[in-house]
Amino acid sequence: MTAPFRLAVIGMGKIAHDQHLPAIADSKYFELAAMVDRRGQAEQGVPFFGSVEDLAASDLEIDAVAICTPPQVRHDIAQFALERGWHTLLEKPPGATLAEVVALRETAKDRERTLFTAWHSRYAAGVEPARKWLANRKIVGAKVTWREDVRVWHPGQDWIWQPGGFGVFDPGINALSIITHILPHPLFVVKSSLAIPANLSAPIAAQVSLRDRLDVPVEMDLDFRQEGPQHWDIEVQTDAGVLKLGSGGAVLSLDKAEVAEDASELRGEYPSIYRKFGAMIRAEVSEVDVSPLRLVADAFLCASFEVVDEFHE
Template sequence: MADKLRVGIVGAGGIAQGAHIPNYKKCGERVEIVAVADVAVDRAEACAKAHDIPHFFGSVDEMLSSAELDAVSICTPNKFHSVSTLAALKAGCHVLCEKPPAMTVAEAEEMAATAKAAGKYLTYGFHYRHSQEVETLKRFIRDGELGDIYAATAIALRRRGIPGWGVFTNKELQGGGPLIDIGVHMLDTALYLMGYPEPETVFGATYQKLGTREGVGMMGSWDWKNFSVEDMARGMIRFKNGASLVLESAFAANIGKSDEMQVKLMGDIGGAEVFPLEVYQEKHETLINATPAYMPQRNSYEVEVARFVDACLGGPAPISTPEQGVMLQRIINGLYDSAESGAPVKL
């Protein structure tokens, strides 16, 4: 078993510099960040200088051919997740790819197949799975405290939270808006807690009501003249085991809260809301709401990166798998297809 992981970063934007690089550095002597690559080579150079990374490159291929690496973080716009991941896997690297897995189901399937053929880990940046709330509730579920979970709701809503930076409003580069960006987080969290049941049918609706006009931005000013994604997506998923999930996601919606990220679960023994954690049960002829008196808090990005490093160095395998990524991509693309056609889509 190796004692140090040599890491490369693909994409020198906010998620790389705000989440991946700092948390690799927290792993201390177990990790060496060797290189960073970005199509804007000046940005790669600035990132390397800011974080004391010895090498920078203008492409992922150049980095993979020039630097000795064991693992790679993919922090690019969604359009480039697949090509960057495939290149890294074929070069013999483990991969931590930011969410969503890809732009299409075919891309996600090829990524999963390539990881299996290469014998390398491929995991995705669903950091909410690593939060204390989700891990605690997962233990409740494993112990049967909720019973058969037959209904769920996943919510990722912002009142006026259209990102004023990056390419989040560019459909060509991202594949969509809030559904594929923030909605995917709560969708994955709900599916993970439900045991990732196999989807059967999805029905979706998307809206572009607020993003294409000038307005108040709580996350900076956005380019409303070139806003090409949905600003709201809603949907319902029915699973082969009979369970169902309702999803709401928006960058901009006329709601009371500035934002809400929430998963709600309903089982035949108990139910729960995750953020903050509260469990609902009926015991001793009494309806009970149970909330933690104390629960240690932690940075879920830090835990995600540390666990990826552990896995690459011979520890437990990542909890987010390529196969789950394929299933999630089927749901996302199915919801978009349904929204476009106006009809349910059978997966």
Template sequence: MRSRRCSTKPACRRASDLRNQICQTSRDNGRGRVELSHAIAIVGLGKIARDQHLPTLAASDKLHLAGIVSGHARDEDVPVAATITELKAQVPDLAAVSLCTPPMARTPLIEEALGLGLDVMVEKPPAATVSVAERYSGMARDAGRALYLTWHSREASAVEPAAQWLAGRSLHRMSIAWKEDVRVWHPGQEWIWEPGIGVFDPGVNALSILTRLLPGTELHAATLKYPADREAPIMADLTMAHGKTAIEAAFSFDQRGPQTWTMTLETDDGVAELREGGGRLFIDDAEVAVPEGTEYGRLYARFADMIGTGAIDADLSPFRLVADAFMLGRHERVGAFRWDD
């Protein structure tokens, strides 16, 4: 059962830069304990929002969906508005927004949210370019609001166990195979073929895990394969290094049949393999138990703890490797892409 805490009561007032910290809902969690839940809105109701964000919020004890900003949402169970400002007027206790729009043109949305005193969470990739994404931390800091630029694959269940296993071992070589079918994961979404995206939409997931395991990884060379009728690559081969350790990555957006998301780490004391996008961990071919939970569940739990604190988590190292690939990559043309192939 939920009961509103009115932000106009004296006990709920704080300084303006922290006014949303206590704009919350209380509810019985079913275990005889009342917990506080922040009001959050989804901005952009596309496939990723429906597949991941909405179910995660529905299951959250710390957050609840208070509204949606979308130009095409219909028959939702919460208020829907065309802009964040309009939604804030409908939902005065709104504390935060989660941006699920395509990465282009997010700056005005972030400016609008921060200007309304809202904390901001951003789906990956954070922006269309690194230089734009670099602005966001300063904007949030000036507004005194929390900002979370997310990399959901870092929260896969096997990533932290793999990092702990790797600590104290000498890594000899690492290989990455990240291959999926764009027709399955982004059906008909033409924005995915805008310059600077393409296969790096999934590829940056691998790079986010890589930079968690091996911070400071550098890119040395790349080959990018572009469909004859598209402005973004459908395949990419990357040559990277962490110190003297060679790292090779093969990305594809044209993988038919079983999808492949694996990372293999060869060390002086065994071989680790992350499978299924970091969801499973194998050490010398034997599967190792990993924590339960979901990537987006951990993202939102982290963001809930950030709300009202002014904390900023905005690591751009995976995005910089993408930019480096476009800067250094040799271009090749391949056959035209068809959604209905």
């Protein structure tokens, strides 16, 4: 049996603790070899370092890293890791800009290392069945509703409001990662409207109109100010009825009838990510998909801007 890859998690925030660490603990491909963060301390008896440079200067052997930092600092860390010969997984969004991610792709190719842009929402239980069902249908239109309470889901995450922090597009890009996967044709931004709080630098809400090359319309409604029920839904109108993905892609229904999951398949977004990352390393391949990030960039390029009331947690 092949020994598991020795993995370091870089950026020990909420997503690392809630999702990455449990998935790594259950993975046959990886063992947790180190944690890296500017703050904090060692946990679970795992070596802890204050920077990726400190990790590299140690005598610890590392095969791969999972980078879970805010996107604004991700490129330099990933570039350093790839130059060290470490296979690299990038949490979403994979970088603060398209140019950064494209440059990392070239570094990975030159260094013959695996680089994986891990769009976790694509591994939700309903997404792949939805893609297969839509492949043979005529699509009439689609509606994305991604409305959540930022105080609940992103408490204390000041980086999300800074330039390069994406604002409401931080969760919204999850919807784009799903829609670009399940629809058969590329999407283009037609227009967008971004609402930006007077005291911040990133949008708290967005309305985005897209179309594909067949002029099929896709409308997006993103909002960080949602109270009460939260919405992470995608509806696709087809000639064979309405497909809906609810709960961020976890629940698939066709004309309001829920489709049962295939219990024979292993489930879970992050366990699926680590299975794929491990298999990619062994196969010596990369997967660098920038299509969701490109649509976010285009939404900013095509935007009209509205200054709204200040936002404070």
